[in-house]
Amino acid sequence: MKxxxxxxxxLRVSFDTYAGEVQAVRGVNFYLDSGETLAIVGESGCGKSxxxxxxxxxxxxxxxRLKSGEIIYEGKDIAPLTDKEMENYRGKEFxxxxxxxxxxxxxxxxxxxxxxxxxVRHRKVSKEEARKIAVDMLGQVGIPNPEAAFRRYPHTMxxxxxxxxxxxxxxxxxxxxLIADEPTTALDVTMQAQILDIMNRLKDxxxxxxxxxxxxxxxxxxxxxxxxxMYAGEIMESGDARQVFYQPSHPYTWGLLGAMPNLIxxxxxxxxxxxxxxxxxxxPPVGCPFAARCEYAMEAxxxxxxxxxxxxxxxxxxxxxxxxxxxxxxxxxxxxxxKKGGNxxx
Amino acid sequence: xxxxxxxxxxxxxxxxxxTDVIVRPSVSYWKDVFRRIRTDKVAVxxxxxxxxIALFAIFAPVVCAYDYDTTNMTQTNLSPGGDHWFGTDSLGxxxxxxxxxxxxxxxxxxxxxxxxxxxxxxLLGGVAGYFGGWIDMLIMRIxxxxxxxxxxxxxxxIMLYFGSGPAAIVxxxxxxxxxxxxxxxxxxxxxFKNREFVLAARTxxxxxxxxxxxxxxxxxxxxxxxxxxSAIPSAIFLEAYLSFIGLxxxxxxxxxxxxxxxxxxxxxxxxxxxxIPGAFISVTILAFYIFGNCLRDALDPHLRx
Amino acid sequence: MKxxxxxxxxxxxxxxxxxxxxxxxxxxxxxxxxxxTQQLLSVEMQQRMMSYYGLDRPLxxxxxxxxxxxxxxDFGSSLKYTGQSVNGIIASxxxxxxxxxxxSYLISFPIGILFGIIAARHRGRPIDYSLVAFSxxxxxxxxxxxxxxxxxxxxxxxGLFPVALWSSxxxxxxxxxxxxxxxxxxxTRLMRTLMLEVITEDYVKTAKAxxxxxxxxxxxxxxxxxxxxxxxxLGMEIVxxxxxxFVVEQIFSIPGIGAYFVNSVRSLDYTMTLGxxxxxGVFVVSANFIIDLIYGLVDPRIRVTK
Numbered sequence: 001m002k003x004x005x006x007x008x009x010x011l012r013v014s015f016d017t018y019a020g021e022v023q024a025v026r027g028v029n030f031y032l033d034s035g036e037t038l039a040i041v042g043e044s045g046c047g048k049s050x051x052x053x054x055x056x057x058x059x060x061x062x063x064x065r066l067k068s069g070e071i072i073y074e075g076k077d078i079a080p081l082t083d084k085e086m087e088n089y090r091g092k093e094f095x096x097x098x099x100x101x102x103x104x105x106x107x108x109x110x111x112x113x114x115x116x117x118x119x120v121r122h123r124k125v126s127k128e129e130a131r132k133i134a135v136d137m138l139g140q141v142g143i144p145n146p147e148a149a150f151r152r153y154p155h156t157m158x159x160x161x162x163x164x165x166x167x168x169x170x171x172x173x174x175x176x177x178l179i180a181d182e183p184t185t186a187l188d189v190t191m192q193a194q195i196l197d198i199m200n201r202l203k204d205x206x207x208x209x210x211x212x213x214x215x216x217x218x219x220x221x222x223x224x225x226x227x228x229x230m231y232a233g234e235i236m237e238s239g240d241a242r243q244v245f246y247q248p249s250h251p252y253t254w255g256l257l258g259a260m261p262n263l264i265x266x267x268x269x270x271x272x273x274x275x276x277x278x279x280x281x282x283x284p285p286v287g288c289p290f291a292a293r294c295e296y297a298m299e300a301x302x303x304x305x306x307x308x309x310x311x312x313x314x315x316x317x318x319x320x321x322x323x324x325x326x327x328x329x330x331x332x333x334x335x336x337x338x339k340k341g342g343n344x345x346x
Numbered sequence: 347x348x349x350x351x352x353x354x355x356x357x358x359x360x361x362x363x364x365t366d367v368i369v370r371p372s373v374s375y376w377k378d379v380f381r382r383i384r385t386d387k388v389a390v391x392x393x394x395x396x397x398x399i400a401l402f403a404i405f406a407p408v409v410c411a412y413d414y415d416t417t418n419m420t421q422t423n424l425s426p427g428g429d430h431w432f433g434t435d436s437l438g439x440x441x442x443x444x445x446x447x448x449x450x451x452x453x454x455x456x457x458x459x460x461x462x463x464x465x466x467x468x469l470l471g472g473v474a475g476y477f478g479g480w481i482d483m484l485i486m487r488i489x490x491x492x493x494x495x496x497x498x499x500x501x502x503x504i505m506l507y508f509g510s511g512p513a514a515i516v517x518x519x520x521x522x523x524x525x526x527x528x529x530x531x532x533x534x535x536x537x538f539k540n541r542e543f544v545l546a547a548r549t550x551x552x553x554x555x556x557x558x559x560x561x562x563x564x565x566x567x568x569x570x571x572x573x574x575x576s577a578i579p580s581a582i583f584l585e586a587y588l589s590f591i592g593l594x595x596x597x598x599x600x601x602x603x604x605x606x607x608x609x610x611x612x613x614x615x616x617x618x619x620x621x622i623p624g625a626f627i628s629v630t631i632l633a634f635y636i637f638g639n640c641l642r643d644a645l646d647p648h649l650r651x
Numbered sequence: 652m653k654x655x656x657x658x659x660x661x662x663x664x665x666x667x668x669x670x671x672x673x674x675x676x677x678x679x680x681x682x683x684x685x686x687x688t689q690q691l692l693s694v695e696m697q698q699r700m701m702s703y704y705g706l707d708r709p710l711x712x713x714x715x716x717x718x719x720x721x722x723x724x725d726f727g728s729s730l731k732y733t734g735q736s737v738n739g740i741i742a743s744x745x746x747x748x749x750x751x752x753x754x755s756y757l758i759s760f761p762i763g764i765l766f767g768i769i770a771a772r773h774r775g776r777p778i779d780y781s782l783v784a785f786s787x788x789x790x791x792x793x794x795x796x797x798x799x800x801x802x803x804x805x806x807x808x809x810g811l812f813p814v815a816l817w818s819s820x821x822x823x824x825x826x827x828x829x830x831x832x833x834x835x836x837x838x839t840r841l842m843r844t845l846m847l848e849v850i851t852e853d854y855v856k857t858a859k860a861x862x863x864x865x866x867x868x869x870x871x872x873x874x875x876x877x878x879x880x881x882x883x884x885l886g887m888e889i890v891x892x893x894x895x896x897f898v899v900e901q902i903f904s905i906p907g908i909g910a911y912f913v914n915s916v917r918s919l920d921y922t923m924t925l926g927x928x929x930x931x932g933v934f935v936v937s938a939n940f941i942i943d944l945i946y947g948l949v950d951p952r953i954r955v956t957k
Binding site for chain 3: 497503579586591610620629631632
């Protein structure tokens with residue numbers, strides 16, 4: 001088996017609240033190869049942010065708790081590392097950018113100094129050199145007059161500029177993985193396109209792999225090589241972007257794709273919506289977590305969690321419909337018929 | 347895989363209810379607050395302390411064998427114990443009776459001193475925040491300047507001008523506290539004024555009155571209850587302070603602060619005359635303070651984990 | 652920033668004028684005659700005293716004289732102690748009070764901040780609980796009870812410190828401590844709350860994501876941002892230390908301005924009360940103005956935008 005840059009196996013994270021245990025992530029597996037972009041897609045609260053923040057060890061523990069799982073980076077499991085040891089990975093090997101650039105930058109520190117902190121820490125350079133690197137990075141993300149921008153405070157910049165600063169800051173130590181948690185959600189559409197463009201461009205220059213977390217399938221289409229669809233703390237479907245977009249094999253993915261407005265679509269046709277809300281993770285359901293909202297649900301779905309079925313070439317889906325014994329169903333309009341990949345993957 | 351057989355692969359009825367399956371029972375906000383308070387041991391203890399002191403303040407003077415203002419020159423400065431549970435003061439007055447009569451005044455002033463400025467603040471801050479414009483300008487400028495004046499000065503002037511009495515003390519406390527609450531309420535008002543649910547109410551033609559009282563105030567209320575509960579100890583403290591420096595309640599009427607003032611003159615010989623009322627003030631303030639904190643946590647559960 | 656300074660300066664001046672005017676009219680129109688309490692004086696004598704102090708002239712005229720004197724830095728004179736000017740009393744008593752206040756201020760600010768940081772960093776552990784308990788107790792015990800308690804225990808019973816008066820460093824320890832304890836308690840509580848708020852901020856997560864060592868995150872991103880909102884509370888602290896010092900000076904027989912102030916109020920020495928009130932008002936307002944300036948300098952959000 002080929003070694004991946006990053007491989008996450010059976011990740012389980014819970015939050016201990018005074019009302020009980022919330023199982024935010026319930027056995028997630030995914031991998032990332034260098035230079036590729038993996039998009040993790042799902043509704044808010046599905047555990048996508050929690051998964052990557054666990055990887056970065058950013059969650060306050062307690063209340064968060066890593067119940068099990070391996071996070072294998074370059075062949076080494078980093079889950080058991082101490083917080084101190086993790087400092088050498090954060091920022092240097094994986095960097096992260098967040099949704100709200102206003103609150104993610106320290107309001108009382110000049111942006112340049114905030115950038116230099118990480119550079120001095122990881123690249124072991126003098127303050128003066130760090131400054132040069134920072135200014136250069138600011139230029140690379142397309143901030144006009146980077147020298148002046150270096151000395152500015154976050155609140156004097158626009159949202160788009162701040163997000164550029166975040167990207168410059170994240171990439172300033174040449175990380176191998178860039179984790180972008182809803183990087184464009186807080187921006188308007190034209191700015192979104194520019195930011196995504198910068199990320200794509202810099203990714204190629206620096207050979208950075210990206211984990212992109214989003215609920216916006218438009219962003220996914222523009223960026224992703226591979227997609228993982230998450231629901232209720234589990235990955236429901238994953239595969240190459242083409243596979244997931246053109247041969248979606250899980251009713252939840254159908255719902256997500258159907259809910260996306262489409263310019264070519266007949267104006268009169270209604271947007272598809274998924275009824276109901278995700279399950280409460282205080283008490284996750286026994287069977288498939290999506291069963292309660294699924295039009296295609298069967299008895300089996302309520303009884304037992306579906307295993308991971310292989311569709312074709314690395315494309316997998318956790319849905320009983322892919323079981324050979326399941327009846328043939330007609331997916332919603334515009335989505336091709338389900339291809340049963342045959343045998344159980346496990 | 348043994349559990350799943352072919353016959354499990356029959357589709358479920360498609361008309362089943364797919365909408366929200368609510369796992370947790372829905373509990374009203376205030377019920378939830380009450381539940382959290384009740385299960386918080388510290389909150390319960392502090393509440394019991396407050397309740398006991400309040401009950402004694404109400405009933406103890408009634409059933410006490412001695413009057414709080416009857417002097418008895420044959421029994422001055424008696425130590426606690428015997429007939430006089432807390433001893434007597436330099437004029438032979440029974441301190442047990444005086445402490446509980448003083449408690450009435452201190453608690454009343456504490457309550458009024460917390461509620462009155464809060465009401466003024468809600469009114470003025472609410473008006474400023476909701477209507478904006480010149481009213482807001484005016485009120486905010488008054489507060490800007492007023493907040494610069496040390497509370498000490500209001501208090502001194504009011505106490506000198508209106509004489510020392512419970513009403514004047516409440517007025518003095520109100521003068522120094524209302525500005526803070528007005529500011530807070532104005533801020534909250536501005537925050538809620540443009541929220542979607544308020545705009546929705548407005549598009550449906552709700553009157554300003556209705557919007558304020560039905561839509562905005564209930565959202566602000568929780569915070570204001572917390573402010574009141576945290577203002578009570580400050581008001582009790584300020585009353586005690588004023589009475590202690592001789593600007594507050596005057597003899598023969600009494601309050602804890604005034605008992606401390608009288609006690610302080612002789613406390614090297616008779617420490618109990620100062621430390622008994624002093625202990626009551628401290629414990630009461632402590633209990634209110636802790637209860638206020640618990641209340642805040644209960645109203646705003648995301649503040650704790 | 653210029654606009655911000657000018658605005659604060661304007662408000663401060665208005666405030667001082669307002670304090671002087673209100674104090675003047677309220678105190679001068681108080682019911683009763685200040686000399687009536689001195690039973691030794693005949694009615695005729697009282698009249699002569701009134702005219703000597705200019706109290707028989709129209710109120711407006713008195714007001715202008717008072718304001719004119721005030722602009723020249725003259726706070727008036729005492730009615731009770733002939734020949735004693737308010738300025739003289741300020742000159743002899745204020746340094747004492749200032750020393751007492753400053754000592755406790757300088758002790759309480761760093762210790763309070765330190766305690767707050769320690770408590771917040773160890774949230775939910777025994778050290779946090781004990782610091783919280785201390786801060787709750789410290790703000791619950793009124794300053795006069797604390798002063799007497801410390802005096803009773805450490806001076807009278809144990810004899811470690813002088814009971815009263817103000818003549819050596821040793822004399823200053825108990826009064827300073829009394830004032831500092833309450834102040835430390837409230838600072839601890841405030842700083843703890845601010846730190847706990849800052850700890851959950853996104854930029855702290857960003858700093859952590861950069862792989863910075865903990866001490867650097869705590870220092871550059873948490874403490875820096877938590878201390879800024881502490882600055883305005885310094886102004887309020889001045890008032891509460893001042894109010895506390897009135898009582899402490901009285902209990903420890905310290906010849907400070909507070910003791911004089913309280914005495915002037917008790918003995919209905921109106922001109923003295925007026926002069927001292929206005930003086931203290933000017934002092935507090937000026938101190939607050941300086942604190943606002945510092946706040947503006949330290950917080951870039953104010954520095955740049957206003």
